[in-house]
Amino acid sequence: MKEHLSLYVFIGVIFVTGVVFGAILVNALTLDQTQELRRHLGSFFQVVDQGTSWDQAHSFWQSFSMNVKWVLLIWLLGLSVVGLPLIFILDFLKGVLVGFTVGYLAGQYAWKGVLFSLVSVAPQNLIHIPVIVICSVAGMSFSLYLIKNRFIQKRGNLYAPFMNYLILSFSMVLVTGAVSLYEAFLSPELMRWVTPMLVTAGG
Template identity: 60%
Template sequence: MLERGFMMNGNQTMKQFMKENVSLFVFVSVLFVIGVVFGAVMVNALSLEQKQEMSRHLGSFFQEVNGGMEVDKGLSFQQSFGMHMKWILLIWLFGLSIIGLPLILILDFLKGVLIGFTVGYLIGQLSWKGMLFAFVSVAPQNLIIIPSLLICSVSAVAFSIYMIKNRFIQRKGSMYQPFMRYTSITLLMGVLLLGAAVWEGYFSLGLIKWVTPMLNGLY
């Protein structure tokens, strides 16, 4: 009964949080999409030498995978999970300070740039085969990662705005409940990112190995 009550309270908290911050979700999502577009456009700014160098590295990776490359799945999981935790920890810390507010938005923009550049390069260089490779190597985990990071960011921005309004302007209101909700949402997103890291560490390479033989002629 206690577990069920906790889950119901958690669901209600998330629903209330989403309802209260619709405008922030729209703003942060648009900023992320702008980053994706910017990253994709950056591919066109690469010099011929840079594109050739990246193509060589990508070709070497395809050869290693096609040759039966093995990785330490446990280590891969740890590295992925560690990277995700560092990302949301940064967002959480930035949310605790007023000066961190623009830095949260910069992180969201940069995440969009990274994804846009990666997918844009693969499609630009490899056409439909690049789209296929991006679909199996980039898309699955990011279906969890992107929403989780955006929710963390909205929560951080909302908490930072709350501090500005209620602690520095009006100087009233308790910080305990907003802080606990903010931290709880971050921890919940950390659990979701744990799932993304499990996928990256234990399953992603299998999909990449499955699709690599279809990329004949690219390496």
């Protein structure tokens, strides 16, 4: 952590910039786009409020697949020098998604939207975002190692750094599994607690 503190700060700034951009992007929506999104969200809130049963196994695998794709893509990009800028783009896009989601809910439903964000968006992202940041820093570190020790100095053993990178990334995959379990089994229950207020607000 201390060794790569500057990289963590750099990735953190990129992510926060994405969050701010995503929140600002909400204001760029046209009236038709805003109404369409509100209509889809209203339908979703009604489904949740009616207590429709969830296919929890399907939800888990869908969430796990999505979360793992972020980790694997960053891992693959970290293996190549040319993939280094794309890691920055992925971190920025993740920030945009979070910022847009929370910004839209807060803008359309005020404090009720913020409350819904706290139970449906915030908990898993409190873990998933650090996972993305850690994977990004590891990918950057390995990519910079390649540049320094293979292309500039043309020396150094890749085996140990590669294995460390592989083990860390695999550990993050396991963490994303825990995040997906929350999204599939706990998050729907919390959403059922909040959605009655949103259905009323939507109506």
